[in-house]
Amino acid sequence: MGHASAALPVIDLASPDIGAATKSIRQALVDYGFFYVINHGIDDALMKSVYAESASFFQQPMEEKMALHKNSSHRGYIPPDFEGFEADAGGKGDLLECFHIGSGVDGDSKNPVNQWPPAERFPYWKETMKSYYQCAMGTSKRILSLIALSLDLDAEFFKPDGSETILRPIHYSGRAIESKHGSDHGANAHTDYGMLTLLSTDGTPGLQICRDKDGRPQLWEDVHHIDGALVVNIGDLLERWTNNVYRSTLHRVLMVGKERYSVAFFVWPSPDMMVTCIESCCSEANPPRYPPIRSDEYLEQRLTSTYKYK
Numbered sequence: 001m002g003h004a005s006a007a008l009p010v011i012d013l014a015s016p017d018i019g020a021a022t023k024s025i026r027q028a029l030v031d032y033g034f035f036y037v038i039n040h041g042i043d044d045a046l047m048k049s050v051y052a053e054s055a056s057f058f059q060q061p062m063e064e065k066m067a068l069h070k071n072s073s074h075r076g077y078i079p080p081d082f083e084g085f086e087a088d089a090g091g092k093g094d095l096l097e098c099f100h101i102g103s104g105v106d107g108d109s110k111n112p113v114n115q116w117p118p119a120e121r122f123p124y125w126k127e128t129m130k131s132y133y134q135c136a137m138g139t140s141k142r143i144l145s146l147i148a149l150s151l152d153l154d155a156e157f158f159k160p161d162g163s164e165t166i167l168r169p170i171h172y173s174g175r176a177i178e179s180k181h182g183s184d185h186g187a188n189a190h191t192d193y194g195m196l197t198l199l200s201t202d203g204t205p206g207l208q209i210c211r212d213k214d215g216r217p218q219l220w221e222d223v224h225h226i227d228g229a230l231v232v233n234i235g236d237l238l239e240r241w242t243n244n245v246y247r248s249t250l251h252r253v254l255m256v257g258k259e260r261y262s263v264a265f266f267v268w269p270s271p272d273m274m275v276t277c278i279e280s281c282c283s284e285a286n287p288p289r290y291p292p293i294r295s296d297e298y299l300e301q302r303l304t305s306t307y308k309y310k
């Protein structure tokens with residue numbers, strides 16, 4: 001693609017050497033805000049089923065998909081050109097289409113906000129997505145323990161309870177559709193908002209990171225695909241929590257003239273968690289840059305400025 005490839009570290013989640021894994025994660029998050037994980041515990045067969053279900057949903061006519069249009073709980077189908085990421089240059093929409101599935105997948109009847117494709121036509125959709133959600137949550141917790149240890153915190157510090165976590169199957173058509181904002185990117189340059197993102201792709205290239213968002217010209221590096229590995233990155237909330245010691249890195253997805261599927265999993269802390277500068281990330285010489293904020297307040301602020309829906 002004519003770009004340099006990012007030399008992201010590969011973290012082996014099955015390694016018994018926790019000290020070494022913790023050290024590599026720290027370095028990765030200081031340098032890139034991104035890394036790969038292998039031996040992550042998500043079964044290959046499950047992964048394939050998620051892609052198969054995702055493809056069968058997105059291949060439907062637009063009217064069928066729009067019947068599950070994103071609701072006021074931000075769950076459901078999001079058509080192309082709908083999101084306007086704050087970080088993008090001219091308010092252009094993304095060409096991707098995606099589907100948001102949140103908690104409540106664990107049978108939480110207090111939170112019945114998810115939408116599901118009709119079971120007659122999609123008999124395995126819900127079960128498949130539920131299984132993936134649970135596996136990805138397990139993997140995320142293991143990664144978050146290592147991140148906590150890398151910050152001299154208790155391994156259980158981040159305690160995601162899943163209530164704000166989102167599973168998001170994504171489809172890029174590969175065609176440059178007629179966009180009302182003139183976008184030509186699958187996903188425009190953005191940072192993720194939350195704590196941690198787990199990303200799986202079908203191997204089609206397009207994902208790029210920019211380590212210095214203020215550099216001109218911006219330098220973009222390809223994140224190449226490693227079979228069986230997941231890409232992990234942190235979001236703005238964790239950057240803020242670490243007083244900018246760990247980086248929430250700008251990334252985007254270019255259209256390469258080929259259809260592309262990916263599956264993102266965005267992990268948030270519990271809604272009532274106070275995000276207060278982590279002790280090992282500040283000192284007298286480097287005082288906290290941000291006031292404390294509740295995790296749910298921060299999420300609300302970010303969502304309100306991203307989505308144009310009413």
Ligand SMILES: O=C(O)CCC(=O)C(=O)O
Pocket residue numbers: 168170187192199201207251253262263264
């Ligand atoms: O599809 C991808 O590879 C990246 C998606 C992404 O960055 C996002 O959904 O936030």
Ligand SMILES: [Fe+2]
Pocket residue numbers: 190191192251
């Ligand atoms: Fe992202």
